[in-house]
Amino acid sequence: MELPRYHRMRRALYHLEGSACAACGGRFFPPRSVCPSCRKGDLAPYRFSGRGTLYSYTRVGQAPRGFASLAPYDVGMVRLEEGPLVTAQLSDTEGVDLAIGMPVEMVTRTLRDAAEHGYIVYGYKFRPLLRP
Amino acid sequence: MKTTQEVGIVGYGAYVPRPRVPTRAIAAAWGRSDEARLPVREKSVPALDEDSITMSIEAARSAVARARVAPDRIRAVWVGSESKPYAVKPSSTVVAEAIGATPWVSAADLEFACKAGSEAMQAAYAFVGSGMAGYALAIGMDAAQSKPGDQLEFTAAAGGAAFLFGPSPEAVARVEGSLSYVTDTPDFFRRQHMHYPEHGHRFTGEPAYFAHSRGAAQGLLESLGRRPSDYRWAVFHQPNPKFMRRIAAEMEFTEQQIAPGAVVDRIGNTYSGASLLGLAAILDVAKDGDRIFFCSYGSGAGSDAFSLLATRRLEEVREEAPSVRDYLARRHEIADYGTYLRMSGKIRLL
Incomplete structure (x- = not known):
């Protein structure tokens, strides 16, 4: 079981919490312990707004193990308004013409099939804006 | 209360x-x-x-x-x-x-x-x-x-x-008072390991939904010394469009009072969410000073009634x-x- 792993990741999964470098102001997702830009170690948790634009996307038809119950589904790279590029599943896209540059917002959804032992993983996905 | x-x-x-x-x-x-x-x-x-x-x-x-x-x-x-x-x-x-x-x-x-x-x-x-x-x-x-x-x-x-x-x-929206009305009425249930609930067909009506909605709603109105006409808006539990309208009419609430909260007409019965979703839809349109009457119903059975008074802040934060x-x-x-x-x-x- 991967319960401790998901528990450790819950702030990133639920809040899109990454990190911000006190030295150079860089913002990172997922969180880093050393700044990849200036190599300083003074990083603090930083919660991203969840707003961004679609950088690229594709449709997954043959889902990897653990995701079959959701297939087919869309995956996107999202450029957060604070800068980082995040790869995530897209949601509420059935019947929507996705386009590069489309504004999207973070939502919390189930991320994968319930595991054999039944644990449900919740986390961030992105959807087209509910109120464009 | x-x-x-x-x-x-x-x-x-x-x-x-x-x-x-x-x-x-x-x-x-x-x-x-x-x-x-x-x-x-x-x-x-x-x-x-x-x-x-x-x-x-x-x-x-x-x-x-x-x-x-x-x-x-x-x-x-x-x-x-x-x-x-x-x-x-x-x-x-x-x-x-x-x-x-x-x-x-x-x-x-x-x-x-x-x-x-x-x-x-x-x-x-x-x-x-x-x-x-x-x-x-x-x-x-x-x-x-x-x-x-x-x-x-x-x-x-x-x-x-x-x-x-x-x-x-x-x-x-300020809460002016609330009241609960509960009895042991077996109109709907699901035991552990059962996938779907069972219900008592016609038994879910008069002795269940109507009796409890009526009990809580009348009780709250009497305790506050109010009449349905004192309210701008009203919402009842909405298992289907018919039940909600029948209890509203019986209590002498008008179609105009319940219309904005009648979400069941559009998407069906959201069970625990139904009356609350109706209240949210009313808060989407209510104005400063509007009185709102709320009455839920849950099988088993019981109702909770609330009397609410919308404030100016509602319109400020709505968007x-x-x-x-x-x-x-x-x-x-x-x-x-x-x-x-x-x-x-x-x-x-x-």
């Missing part, structure tokens, strides 16, 4: 998933052809990646956004639902964590058929009114369950709403989050019954 300290709803949020299944698709699958007798035209269905927890999270985030309250000041998160993803493990802890209310918070799930959400409202009202909490969040949310082929399948829908209770000066109308407007139709069965988790492999 009144609290010693003045309390109000300081924020509210709704959620309705995007997929809709036309009830004629359900009727066709079961060989029923009389479309005129279908209770609603279509109903909301959770997407494959949604459940009562994810829907509660979005409604709760909207409630907190409208309240403009730091989430770590919320002292209780109570989720009322009869479609908990886990038999044992609280939904409320996931919601509390996702909105940023942990760790100094009370959290639990409530179950009372369709009254679980308004029971959470009673508890949150009392928790704030006693002075134990500055803010307390009550949610009613369901991905409603119904046996394939059963009459309930035509209405059992997904959605609900969240209400953040807090100090009266910050209220979007901070999506309205019920926004959620009703976004829809994606699932045309076939097979896809609907898959999405509602009704296909089980032997």
